[in-house]
Amino acid sequence: MGRTGLKVSSLGLGTMTWGRDTEDHDAAEQLEVFLDAGGTLIDTAASYGDGASEALLGRLLGAAAHRRDVVIVSKGGAHGATRGELLDDLDASLERLGTDHLDLWLVARPDRHTPMEETAGALEFALSSGRTRYVGLSNYPAWGAAHLSTLLSALPPGLAAVEMEYSLLQRGIERDLLPAAHELGFGVLAWSPLGRGILTGKYRSTVPASSRAASAHLRGFVEPYLGDASRAVVEAVATAASGLERSAAEVALAWARDAPGISSAIVGARSAAQLRGTLGAVDLELPAPIRAVLDEVTDLEVGYPERF
Numbered sequence: 001m002g003r004t005g006l007k008v009s010s011l012g013l014g015t016m017t018w019g020r021d022t023e024d025h026d027a028a029e030q031l032e033v034f035l036d037a038g039g040t041l042i043d044t045a046a047s048y049g050d051g052a053s054e055a056l057l058g059r060l061l062g063a064a065a066h067r068r069d070v071v072i073v074s075k076g077g078a079h080g081a082t083r084g085e086l087l088d089d090l091d092a093s094l095e096r097l098g099t100d101h102l103d104l105w106l107v108a109r110p111d112r113h114t115p116m117e118e119t120a121g122a123l124e125f126a127l128s129s130g131r132t133r134y135v136g137l138s139n140y141p142a143w144g145a146a147h148l149s150t151l152l153s154a155l156p157p158g159l160a161a162v163e164m165e166y167s168l169l170q171r172g173i174e175r176d177l178l179p180a181a182h183e184l185g186f187g188v189l190a191w192s193p194l195g196r197g198i199l200t201g202k203y204r205s206t207v208p209a210s211s212r213a214a215s216a217h218l219r220g221f222v223e224p225y226l227g228d229a230s231r232a233v234v235e236a237v238a239t240a241a242s243g244l245e246r247s248a249a250e251v252a253l254a255w256a257r258d259a260p261g262i263s264s265a266i267v268g269a270r271s272a273a274q275l276r277g278t279l280g281a282v283d284l285e286l287p288a289p290i291r292a293v294l295d296e297v298t299d300l301e302v303g304y305p306e307r308f
Helices: 024-036 048-064 083-097 116-128 142-151 177-184 219-225 228-244 248-257 272-283 288-297
Strands: 011-014 041-043 071-076 102-107 132-138 159-165 187-191 262-267
Touching: 011 024, 011 272, 024 048, 024 272, 041 187, 041 262, 048 071, 048 083, 071 083, 083 102, 083 116, 102 116, 102 159, 116 132, 116 142, 132 142, 142 159, 142 177, 159 177, 177 187, 228 248, 228 288, 248 262, 248 272, 248 288
Parallel strands: 011 041, 011 262, 041 071, 071 102, 102 132, 132 159, 159 187, 187 262
Antiparallel strands: none
């Protein structure tokens, strides 16, 4: 993970729907499949299902005595990054997860009403008190990550990671977040590397009844990528997958996982069977010509001041 000593699997298991859309037995099976495949990083948050995701994960890890085998990443501060809000979230997360520490704790989103020095102070206390081994941010712009990195530089290991959306449909972090991570030494976790499910190709002709886009509370999450702008990218991925005799999900995931600067790509699944299919990307290394074509199809417009 960046310049830290933290080791993580190249694919992480996302649990956003656990405890709400994903039932206990399905989550248990997913966890077993993930661990059997060699996965270690499990991503959750205090806000997922209002804590239900963490509670379910805690029960599963406690029952199976897997705590030493996994890297637990959680997030707090979804409603504010004041010292009180962050530390209250952290203590509640630890209680739900049934552990005395997190491996990596992230501030879920920027809080423009709270001084960054106060947020940094809460992260420092979380580290010094042993509640977490490493700290980081989620969904922060590069300037915010750089500022927090500076504020935490006096307390090793400092800023360990930033978790950001990244896929062939969302390459915005290439403008300045990834360069900042390279220079300052923090890792980058990629959430939604399958473009919120769009890059699997499941929406090419219709909206499946069991999909997130058909769900009343998840449709808004998928909808931004359902338009015409995504169609050419989806078709390019499907064409590459056909030529490689692999699934579109495997191709899209391999592209994100192996992008320069990415420490781990986090995937969520509806079922264990779906997760098994996604984990098939573990052994896929995209040929350079195919990667180059996908890069070109989705190339980012970068201008001033990134290029000057």
